[in-house]
Amino acid sequence: MLNLVFANLMSGNLDSVWRILNSFNRDDLSYTDLSKTILSGANLKGVNLSGANLSHTDLSCADLSDTNLSGADLNHADLTKANLCGANLSGANLSHAHLGLAKLQGANLINANLRGSKLTHTDLSSANLSNSNLNDANLCGAVINERTIISNKWRLVWEIVSQSSKFRDLRGVDLTDAYLSEADLSDADLSGANLTSADLIEANLSNANLSGTNLYRADIFNTNLSNANLSGANLYHADLVDANLTMANLSNSNMSEAVVIEANLSGADLSGANLSRANLSGARLDDANLNNAIVVNTLFVNSVGLTDDGEYDLKQRGAIFQYPEVLRPR
Numbered sequence: 001m002l003n004l005v006f007a008n009l010m011s012g013n014l015d016s017v018w019r020i021l022n023s024f025n026r027d028d029l030s031y032t033d034l035s036k037t038i039l040s041g042a043n044l045k046g047v048n049l050s051g052a053n054l055s056h057t058d059l060s061c062a063d064l065s066d067t068n069l070s071g072a073d074l075n076h077a078d079l080t081k082a083n084l085c086g087a088n089l090s091g092a093n094l095s096h097a098h099l100g101l102a103k104l105q106g107a108n109l110i111n112a113n114l115r116g117s118k119l120t121h122t123d124l125s126s127a128n129l130s131n132s133n134l135n136d137a138n139l140c141g142a143v144i145n146e147r148t149i150i151s152n153k154w155r156l157v158w159e160i161v162s163q164s165s166k167f168r169d170l171r172g173v174d175l176t177d178a179y180l181s182e183a184d185l186s187d188a189d190l191s192g193a194n195l196t197s198a199d200l201i202e203a204n205l206s207n208a209n210l211s212g213t214n215l216y217r218a219d220i221f222n223t224n225l226s227n228a229n230l231s232g233a234n235l236y237h238a239d240l241v242d243a244n245l246t247m248a249n250l251s252n253s254n255m256s257e258a259v260v261i262e263a264n265l266s267g268a269d270l271s272g273a274n275l276s277r278a279n280l281s282g283a284r285l286d287d288a289n290l291n292n293a294i295v296v297n298t299l300f301v302n303s304v305g306l307t308d309d310g311e312y313d314l315k316q317r318g319a320i321f322q323y324p325e326v327l328r329p330r
Helices: 014-021 152-162 308-316
Strands: none
Touching: none
């Protein structure tokens, strides 16, 4: 039976809440608009909330066990520590929802949208995540067992972020849109892997083999890639701001339109790399090898470590050392 005695209803959609409290059948709240309501700690066990709008709703610590939430909109909902054991979340929109420490044992998440959701230390044992969208979902510390139905790709992502993958053989794997922030992938072999749009913020990829890897639009902010092999890698439009690329091999890589602001490229091999329209403003380039690199319209504003002769040579090849008027900070 619906019990809202512990719920805070002093903010949110009060018209909907008032209608719910005075409804004839309080166990059937299908397609009800409860968006932006505070229902923290509410007992909604077994209630029919299929198709309901619960976007931006605070359901932290709520009891939603055995609840029907199929097709419900829970985007940006706070479900921290919520009990969702046995809940039906098939086809539900849980994009960017907070599910940290939530219990989802035996839950039905078939075709659920979990894009960008936070599943840190969430219990997903025996849950069914068939065809669920886990792009950019944080699975660090989640509980996944042999009875959890989840694709091999996302089980692998969970393994990488939940334990060290140092020296691991990951050649040619599909890690597109994977959330790998702060993962330990040092000395791992990722040659030929697909990391398109992957989140590698502050990950450790030192000494890793990333030759021929696809890192198109990957987020590599403040990532450790020292001594990594990135020869022939596709880094087109990647975000490498503050990345540590000391002594990295970037020869013949495609870094066109990459953002490499204030990255450390000391001793890096950039020979033959395509740096056209890339932004290396403030980057450290001591002893970097730029022989035969394509630098047409590449920004080197306030870069550090280039010799006068090196800077002159890059200018002759089309590099830019002052912001164009249209880009100049004001």
